[in-house]
Amino acid sequence: MTKVPSMNLPGISADDSLMLLRAATELSFSSILVTDAQHRILYANPAFCATTGYSPDELEGQNPRILQGPLTDKSVIEKLRNDLDTTGHFTGSTFNYRKDGRPYLVEWTISPVMDESGKPRFYISVQKDITQLQAEQSTGNLFIKAIDAAYDGIFITTADGVIEFANQGFEIITGYRPAEVVGLKPSVLKSGEHDDAFYKDLWGHLTSGVPFRAMVVNRHKHGHKIHCQQTITPVKNALGEISHYISIIKDLSDRVFEELKLREQASHDGLTGLLNRRAGEIELDLSLLKAQENSSPFCILMADIDDFKAVNDTFGHNRGDDVIECVAGVLEKEIRKTDKAVRWGGEEFIVLLPFCGLEKATVIAESIRIALASQVFDEIGQVTLSIGVTESRNEDTPTSILDRVDQLLYDSKRGGKNRVTAA
Known part of the structure; x- marks a missing residue:
């Protein structure tokens, strides 16, 4: 002592x-x-x-x-x-x-x-x-993943204009891989279409700490011009000095829209059109982050088709797919526009409900359960869902909230199926 x-x-x-x-x-x-x-x-x-x-x-x-x-x-x-x-x-x-x-x-x-x-x-x-340290450790990787997955081109430069980071969207739009441009200046994209007055206006905004927005003609790695909507935002450090610039470029050409369609397909389930598991995991990470930053919890429901194996074994996989598509349609009809429905795997689904308390989430889950149970499938008859619902907690991680809602789903199964268990 x-x-x-x-x-x-x-x-x-x-x-x-x-x-x-x-x-x-x-x-x-x-x-x-x-x-x-x-x-x-x-x-x-x-x-x-x-x-x-x-x-x-x-x-x-x-x-x-x-x-x-x-x-x-x-x-x-x-x-x-x-x-x-x-x-x-x-x-x-x-x-x-x-x-x-x-x-x-x-x-x-x-x-x-x-x-x-x-x-x-x-x-x-x-x-x-340790608030800032904890935030950096818990969200740093998530922010990088979110930025890297963005459809728009994003690159970050130092105050001297040297590129430190570029995302995958930047590569899609410009043709340059991030590793090719890190250490270079954005002038690598210069097309020659803009005069000195344009750049004087640009730097006048930025040095004053004001974001700059304009239609900019850049040059692709392969030489052709790309018409972009571009925003450049100064970032200041704790002393109020400009330390970095964040640039966001959006290519409005048909070529990029085709690229975006491919990206959209990569994040959605081919059978149901719902978000796939990979996209759902990102949405869950973001939901937890927003809930912790805003002290505003959200809810998650997990639904599983009861006795689905028997449907597949008896009536075939095509009829099983019909049932899965029907469940997806019920989810999209019964949830709110702000909610995210995910085909989590096989006959299992997840819905993320932001800015939603447990009582309201339970009502939505019941409406989903009733809507499916009220339908009769040819040959198959009635198909039901067992659902678990829980509300996020301050200490939640993706694993902890998924484990909790999965246990509640299991409780619904064990309690007789075709029911909602919330906690």
Whole structure:
């Protein structure tokens, strides 16, 4: 256990040692909080006040629980209490709330300072705001995938105009593979169609921090001209300085529209026209990201055709395909325009319902179940669906929410089929 330390540093007087230790605390980039044994705040350093928005006077005498809110993980707080009661030390992370109500993800440690009798006299907490780090780690790859899958050409340059990134859409439009243009300047696309006044206007916008939009004639790798709708947007760093430019180009030629049709076919199921599993996985990733960023949950339903193997075995795969197509039609008719229906595999379907609570999602699921059950197929008769429905949670990953809805679907099967189970 930590005892109250001596403030004497080797070769330095006690007063100077105390002054240096206090200066180190005041200048620290990490948030530091000191409480007494009853967890009343005695001291908060400037970094802590800057992070939370509270002044030292507002914090003094308060319990740190004033930083807790709806997203604060209760199990983490319970672990904190248990750890301090047993080992005296705690390390963890959860969401705290600033004075203005905005949440932030914090990682922190708590250590006791013991008195001569071995009892806690103070607690020292060292904290770090890891919101941005967590966002970068969890969404970086997702953003790259989403940008790379975009139909429009996207490329990013430094402030000096050197290309650092180009997506697959850029290759479709210009003919240049991303690896060919990274390190070059956008002038590689210059067609000679625009005069000096055009480029003066372009740079006048950009250096002022204003996006530039225009119809631009670029030159394809193979020499022909491509008429593009182009937007260039300056990106500023934390100091307000332009650090990058993001360019988006849209080729309006018939050739590109044919390319887009191929891309559309690649993301949709050939039998039903619904999104295929690969596209559905991307949509699920994006739904989770939006829900976490906007603190707005969504719902997911998973549906499976009851006794479908018997239909295939008895009536053949063609009749089975008829049933699958019919289910897809029911889904598209009963869901909202903003919802995403996915053929997840075989006779299994998923629907993503953004900005939708569990109660409303359950109503939609019931309408789907009833609509299919009310139909009678020649020779086959009635075909039904078992459906599971769940609402997203703050801590959800694609795997966790899929496992949960899959279990609810299984509960519907086990409960007699042709039913909806929601939780």
